[in-house]
Ligand SMILES: Nc1nc2c(ncn2[C@@H]2O[C@H](COP(=O)(O)OP(=O)(O)OP(=O)(O)O)[C@@H](O)[C@H]2O)c(=O)[nH]1
């Protein structure tokens with residue numbers, strides 16, 4: 410018999426549930442006192458450990474050396490090893506991530522296989538598909554956004570899928586006024602409770618903002634291990650979500666049998682992690698502010714891509730700049746603003762910024778979290794509103810984006826609308842005709858590259874609207890100013906004279922001010 414005295418556990422591949430910083434987790438094996446079963450896969454020292462009676466599994470862990478105190482040193486553990494665990498806490502300085510997952514408590518373990526099947530590979534990462542039930546709520550008289558509740562639920566299902574959940578059902582309620590205790594009515598609570606039992610639901614997701622008290626009451630009403638989450642908070646910030654769900658699965662009520670003390674420790678770690686993330690967000694914001702200040706010394710116009718999530722903003726940026734910005738067919742692929750330089754054949758340039766996608770019902774909490782993007786938008790010379798015109802709800806998505814833009818108070822910034830994904834619509838010609846009929850719309854396919862030249866020209870034209878016309882005589886010893894005019898503005902005419910170069914151009918207002926002394930020498 411072998412006894413396990415001290416063991417550091419590491420996950421052999423990045424856990425999908427762990428936020429991508431060097432987050433790590435301590436596993437205190439005191440919680441698993443009882444027979445452990447280890448088996449190895451080949452000789453990669455990767456183990457599956459089971460604690461049969463408790464109903465938990467610690468899967469695919471590798472043991473760091475020295476790991477198992479064997480009777481003989483260097484003994485190779487290559488078969489099945491049974492042993493009772495006399496575990497000691499893992500040392501503080503060697504925390505390693507490990508995934509603990511709950512096993513269906515059905516006594517005979519016959520459901521093991523379907524449980525295994527729920528681990529899915531998504532974007533190269535393994536995700537446990539938690540069973541989710543969606544609840545849409547529509548407040549009567551809420552007419553500002555014209556999404557039908559069914560469509561909202563469809564979108565919520567897509568968000569849930571993006572976050573790696575398995576949607577097993579959904580329901581909705583139209584509310585005149587929310588119940589102060591549970592938000593939804595008691596009949597609805599009962600209906601959801603039966604669905605939870607029928608589908609073995611693990612998470613109930615609400616598509617609205619509920620108070621913490623209402624969340625607690627609902628969790629109590631649903632009973633058991635069911636978690637109640639808010640779509641807006643949890644699934645629009647996937648990075649946070651991953652961390653929360655990971656931690657919650659390990660720390661919050663879901664893992665039965667954990668001592669109170671451990672939960673307290675877990676909560677402290679959780680708070681620290683949230684704090685770290687907040688700090689990180691703050692530093693991104695500061696960094697970008699400094700970057701923007703530097704950028705202003707050469708006033709290249711900034712064009713921001715805005716639009717509904719999944720509209721194709723990142724794809725467009727990649728096409729125009731060869732930038733390798735993540736674009737994926739999932740919601741909220743982009744979480745940080747990214748800026749690239751676009752150079753036109755005529756020598757002029759603009760900076761193109763990719764931003765976080767919008768979504769209907771953007772809550773105030775989210776607006777705060779996306780400050781980095783919002784600041785970027787508010788300091789742009791032009792907003793390019795990218796629309797997925799192949800989407801059946803394109804019009805509603807446009808309205809939702811315009812509503813958010815209005816809330817952000819950026820309506821004075823000129824806007825150009827782009828109808829993207831024309832390659833995907835059934836009748837592209839009809840769409841193009843419609844775009845022509847309306848003003849300021851360019852049809853493109855960011856995927857195939859169709860219409861990109863027209864897009865750049867339209868951007869230039871629009872930028873020209875926000876520039877001022879100048880005529881200046883630039884002395885020969887100020888040659889660098891001439892190239893800057895070419896870079897940031899649109900030159901209409903240059904002429905070499907005895908006293909310098911005469912330029913007629915459109916330039917950004919701030920740059921025109923720099924030229925003021927030379928403008929005094931202007932020809933009339
Ligand atoms: N058929 C077609 N697909 C496109 C086009 N543009 C983008 N896509 C696809 O649409 C999906 C979303 O594209 P992204 O560029 O990630 O969208 P986004 O607007 O950046 O999304 P968020 O970052 O989530 O806001 C990807 O699968 C792209 O390949 C297009 O012109 N035609």
Ligand SMILES: [Mg+2]
Nearest residue numbers: 722723742743
């Ligand atoms: Mg994107």
